[in-house]
Amino acid sequence: MQKYPKTLLLLDLATVLLLAVATVLVFAYAPLERTMGAVQKVFYFHVASNWVGMLGFLVAAVAGAVYLVKGTRFWDVLEVAAVEIGLVFSLIGIVTGSIWARPIWNTWWTWDARLVTVTIMVLIYIAYFLLRQGIDDPGRRARYAAVYAIVGFLSVPLTFFSIRLFQSIHPVVITSTKAQLSPRMKTVFMFSLFTYTVLFADLLWHRTRLGQLAAHLETLRQKMLD
Amino acid sequence: MPPDTTSYMIAGYVVIFLGMALYVLSLWLRHRRIAAEIAYLQEEMEDAGGRGALGR
Numbered sequence: 001m002q003k004y005p006k007t008l009l010l011l012d013l014a015t016v017l018l019l020a021v022a023t024v025l026v027f028a029y030a031p032l033e034r035t036m037g038a039v040q041k042v043f044y045f046h047v048a049s050n051w052v053g054m055l056g057f058l059v060a061a062v063a064g065a066v067y068l069v070k071g072t073r074f075w076d077v078l079e080v081a082a083v084e085i086g087l088v089f090s091l092i093g094i095v096t097g098s099i100w101a102r103p104i105w106n107t108w109w110t111w112d113a114r115l116v117t118v119t120i121m122v123l124i125y126i127a128y129f130l131l132r133q134g135i136d137d138p139g140r141r142a143r144y145a146a147v148y149a150i151v152g153f154l155s156v157p158l159t160f161f162s163i164r165l166f167q168s169i170h171p172v173v174i175t176s177t178k179a180q181l182s183p184r185m186k187t188v189f190m191f192s193l194f195t196y197t198v199l200f201a202d203l204l205w206h207r208t209r210l211g212q213l214a215a216h217l218e219t220l221r222q223k224m225l226d
Numbered sequence: 227m228p229p230d231t232t233s234y235m236i237a238g239y240v241v242i243f244l245g246m247a248l249y250v251l252s253l254w255l256r257h258r259r260i261a262a263e264i265a266y267l268q269e270e271m272e273d274a275g276g277r278g279a280l281g282r
Contacts, residue, residue, distance in 0.1 A: 035228065041238075207253060210256055
């Protein structure tokens with residue numbers, strides 16, 4: 001049985017505390033937006049969720065590259081963990097975006113450039129798990145998945161820059177010159193991004209431990225069969 | 227006066243917190259299942275080792 005690291009426990013506590021503070025800031029400190037009303041407050045965690053999604057896919061691509069160089073199982077486990085977390089948060093981002101769009105765009109969904117690219121991105125990473133399930137040999141599975149995670153990452157900058165490259169009704173909040181937010185909104189936004197980054201680190205650690213435990217189980221099963 | 231979009235805001239945050247809670251729960255459940263399976267296999271291996279030693 002793995003021992004529970006003290007640093008992880010501290011990270012858990014810091015994550016819960018930061019999430020609580022961020023939630024209080026969203027509801028009690030961030031001002032009410034004049035044209036959209038209360039639904040605009042979804043923005044803080046909606047963007048942060050999408051940020052974690054993209055960060056997860058970036059970490060997966062880097063882990064995939066390191067796996068291809070080193071061939072160590074740990075990097076494969078980390079890669080799976082990062083893709084899984086990225087997928088969960090991207091889906092949360094899509095659903096919250098849809099809820100936000102309903103009163104503002106008067107529709108739950110529209111085939112806008114951002115929405116199309118984010119859908120493609122999510123489908124690519126769902127296919128990542130299908131690919132893994134389709135290969136029995138662990139070494140070959142890890143190699144193919146690593147290449148897929150690297151190539152699949154191309155969808156991430158395409159999604160991020162889609163609202164700048166194509167005509168889109170999705171707002172561009174942060175431009176190269178300034179953020180289109182009031183100072184209080186900006187503070188809460190930056191704090192939410194930081195909180196979610198810590199949350200990502202915490203979840204990644206937990207999910208990697210789970211992956212290592214699953215790998216240990218696989219080794220034991222193999223020993224029993226031999 | 228801004229429009230009343232409070233219900234959408236609540237729905238958004240329910241999705242966010244429920245989504246995160248369900249994911250954490252899934253991590254915990256998977257961890258518990260795998261740990262139990264490892265403990266069972268280790269016990270089986272020890273038993274098999276013990277029987278092997280008696281057999282010799």
